[in-house]
Each structure stands twice: as C-alpha cells, then as structure tokens.
Amino acid sequence: MPSRREVVRRVAVAVAVTTGLGAGALAWSSTLLGEYSVMDMGAGVAGGHDDHAGPGASAGGAGEVSVTSLSVDPDRPADVRVELVARQETVQVPGGRTVEGYTVNGTSPGPELRARQGDLVEVVFVNESVADGATLHWHGIDVPNAADGVAGITQDAVPVGGRHVYRFEATDAGTYWYHSHQVSHDQVLRGLLGAIIIDPAEPADVAADVDVTALLHVYGGQHTLNGRVEDEHVDAEPGEVVRVRVINTDQGTAAVWSAAPYRVVAIDGHDVTQPTDVDGQRLLIPAGGRADVAVPAPEGGAVRLHVGGARSILIGDPDTTEPPAARQPSETLDLLGYGTPAPLDFDPANPDRSYDYVIGRRFGLIDGRPGNFWTINGRMFPDVPMFQVTEGDTVVMRLRNDSGEVHPMHLHGHHIVVLSRDGVPASGSPWIVDSLDVRPGETYDIAFLADNPGIWSDHCHTLPHAVDGLIAHVMYDGVTTPFTINGTAGNHPE
Numbered sequence: 001m002p003s004r005r006e007v008v009r010r011v012a013v014a015v016a017v018t019t020g021l022g023a024g025a026l027a028w029s030s031t032l033l034g035e036y037s038v039m040d041m042g043a044g045v046a047g048g049h050d051d052h053a054g055p056g057a058s059a060g061g062a063g064e065v066s067v068t069s070l071s072v073d074p075d076r077p078a079d080v081r082v083e084l085v086a087r088q089e090t091v092q093v094p095g096g097r098t099v100e101g102y103t104v105n106g107t108s109p110g111p112e113l114r115a116r117q118g119d120l121v122e123v124v125f126v127n128e129s130v131a132d133g134a135t136l137h138w139h140g141i142d143v144p145n146a147a148d149g150v151a152g153i154t155q156d157a158v159p160v161g162g163r164h165v166y167r168f169e170a171t172d173a174g175t176y177w178y179h180s181h182q183v184s185h186d187q188v189l190r191g192l193l194g195a196i197i198i199d200p201a202e203p204a205d206v207a208a209d210v211d212v213t214a215l216l217h218v219y220g221g222q223h224t225l226n227g228r229v230e231d232e233h234v235d236a237e238p239g240e241v242v243r244v245r246v247i248n249t250d251q252g253t254a255a256v257w258s259a260a261p262y263r264v265v266a267i268d269g270h271d272v273t274q275p276t277d278v279d280g281q282r283l284l285i286p287a288g289g290r291a292d293v294a295v296p297a298p299e300g301g302a303v304r305l306h307v308g309g310a311r312s313i314l315i316g317d318p319d320t321t322e323p324p325a326a327r328q329p330s331e332t333l334d335l336l337g338y339g340t341p342a343p344l345d346f347d348p349a350n351p352d353r354s355y356d357y358v359i360g361r362r363f364g365l366i367d368g369r370p371g372n373f374w375t376i377n378g379r380m381f382p383d384v385p386m387f388q389v390t391e392g393d394t395v396v397m398r399l400r401n402d403s404g405e406v407h408p409m410h411l412h413g414h415h416i417v418v419l420s421r422d423g424v425p426a427s428g429s430p431w432i433v434d435s436l437d438v439r440p441g442e443t444y445d446i447a448f449l450a451d452n453p454g455i456w457s458d459h460c461h462t463l464p465h466a467v468d469g470l471i472a473h474v475m476y477d478g479v480t481t482p483f484t485i486n487g488t489a490g491n492h493p494e
C-alpha cells in the first residue's frame, strides 16, 4: 500500500479545463485514482461547520482504533447462526425466464433470515464462485462497523473459496435486507441479496394476525415478488390484519397502493406512531427502503394490494373472484405529516455538527472514463467532503438536490430522523429512515446521533449513481481502516 502522502498526491491529480460553452458553465475535471484509502478522501476540503467549542477534531494520533476492532464481544455465543453461500450462476425466475446472476444458497433472493430483537446473529458467508469477490452488507441494521460488509472500508472482498464471519446484535426490530457491497451496482442488480426480519422482543403494539414479506426485485426486466413473476395470495379471515413487509431492492422508487384503506405501520424498520388509514393515496418507497403495510381482510372477498407497479398481493378469501386491478393514485402519502408526534431519543435542536450534502452533476473523467458525474458540494469523487464526527455528537445534515434526478440517500450504521422538507417542519410521527428519496429541487434537513463509531458510507442507492460518484462517508475521529480501494485486494465497493 502506498504511503498516505503518495495517495493524497495521486488523488489530487485533477485538471479543470473550462469548455468553450460559455461562462465556464461546464467544467471538465480529470482524476486518476490508483489505489486509495477512504481516509484520504476529502483531503483539503473544508468540512462543514464544527460547532464544538474546542479546535476542530482530527483523525489520527494516539488512540487510533481500526474498523476491524469495532465488533461485538467475540466471546458472546450466537443465538442465530446461518451459513450463506454465494454463487455466480444462472438464476431460476419462477414464472419467467432465467437470467445470469448471483444466488445465495442456490436462489435469488437468498433465504429470509429471521431473528428476535436482542439476538446475537452470526452469519458465515462463503463465496463459492463469485469471480469479482463478494461481501454481505446488512442494509438498515445498525451493526458494529466491522460487520458492515463494505469492501475496501470494513473488510476485503471475499475471494472465490474464501469465507467471512459477520456478527452483530439484532438491536432494532423491523424489516431489513442484506446484499453484497462489492461491485454492488452489478451484484445487487443481478440478485446477490435477501431479506432479514427482526421480530420484536415483546409482541408488537400493532397486532398482525398474518405476517408476510414482499421483496421486490427486477431480474432482466422481469418484475418479481419474492423472486417469482407471479402475484401472491394471502389467506386471511374477515377482519384479520395482514402485515406486508415491502422491501424495495431495486434501483428506483416503488409504489404501493390499494382500492381499500391500509395503514403504514413501519418505515425502514421503525414503527410509525399511531398510523391512520390511508385512502386514495399511494405510498412511495425509495430504492433500498422498506415499508410495513397493514391491510385488514375484508368481510367476504379479497382486497388487492399493489406492490411496485407490476405485482400485487390478494388478501382475504382464496376462493373469491379476484378484485380488479386498481389504478395507481396520483396523490402520494406525505410521510412528513403522517401519524402522531412522539419524543425522540436525542435532541436535534442544538447540533454539535452541521453539514451540507448538496448533490449536483457535471462532465468529467474518472480514471480515464468520461461521464456526466454526480458532484457533492460542487466536488467530484473522490475529492468530496468527509463528514467528520465525534462519538456522541448530534449531527444535522442539509441534503439538497440540484441535480435534476431523484436520489435515494442511504446512510450506513445509523438511522436518521427527518426534521423538515423545503423548510416545512415534520409534524407527524418521527419519520425515521435509512433510505430517503430526495427529489429534484428538494431540501431535507435530517439529524442523527453519532452513536456507532466507524467509517460509514453515505451514498445514493440507485447504485449506478453511486458508481458514478454519488458517495461520501461519515468518519468518526480516531477510527482508521487498513483496507484500500482499487488496489491488489480488488476492492470495488460500488
């Protein structure tokens, strides 16, 4: 691995040439990456306002801790232990045609993992034949950093024939998913993923009589529900409530709607406080996001819940004549004001750090590859800001989208609370997410508590956008990583 100074010099080889298109409106910049460490990203970039009283904190020096040591107690025995084997092979898509992709234990999606809140989960991951190497990331679960599964940051990609053990406590009940975080714009698209559900330690307040998972994924243009190009039927008695856990593993927003009223009982694994009936509106789920929807079975017959535009779930009497498809409502449920306010477990009113994350776009070259790349605060990857925090900080971030396309922004290792959108304060249940769609022209103020030390990706979950530079990191003071990107280990997290 080259010295840090060498790396800084290499990533700093950036040439900006204004084009002849007038007023320097378009700037070309050319960056050669070579092997680099995320710790060197953002070098020389002023990093937001540090609201600490003392001098700005800096990483390094005495007391450095490696990401590899940020793990659960190695002596604690596992409550749930599974082996997951990844293969690169032909994926059978029931009801459709096969595609070339990736499987976990022989299928895509892989097996649904289930744990109870408080369990110590141990997953032995084996790469049998994924040529580029692979990892597993636990999307939405606040795992310790060593278990985050990001190639080149928290581990090396697991080569063919290799294995890696992930251990974490299932702290928050809810609906989550796992996926590879190595060459993820290819491996996630082509199926290296699955669902993981954490059941509450205590029975849920929102009683559900039936609990089903609806994992959405598009395989080679085929819209699937739980891996099949087929609709599903959930047999339920009149009045029974069915909890449908919708998981959007795709690259764009998914819509959910029904001709009958439904309730949104959880978003991204966090319960909504006192959800009310949604009638005549659709719910939108960002790429990577989840929503648990409660649907009562009707008195006689069945209701149809549309999930993701092309598939649906019939809920009720299996022998009934199927209700017709309902047209997708044009009106969208606004989660900014849905449910009832409740206290947060931290106070975002007096943040220790405030950062901007402004998304733009410009032409340039990265590693000789020309493109219309995403920018963050006007800078192009890897010269983007590093969001430095100290453990215990309350962090407020202003996400602004000046880029003309929607971006589902995803922060690893933390859940964030939405404070406002375009200056309008949140007025409903705490809207707690790990994946948030920021539409063109929108500004969101969000906050999180820095309570999970590590180096954490903070990126767009439309993964082709991430590979084109829409990725930054939240880095805790004093945390270091021995892993590198683009080097001999072959780590390419995006």
Ligand code: C2O
Residues within 6 Å of the ligand: 137, 139, 179, 181, 288, 410, 412, 457, 459, 461
């Ligand atoms: Cu689900 Cu960094 O990703």
Ligand code: CU
Residues within 6 Å of the ligand: 406, 407, 408, 460, 461, 462, 465, 466, 470
């Ligand atoms: Cu994006």
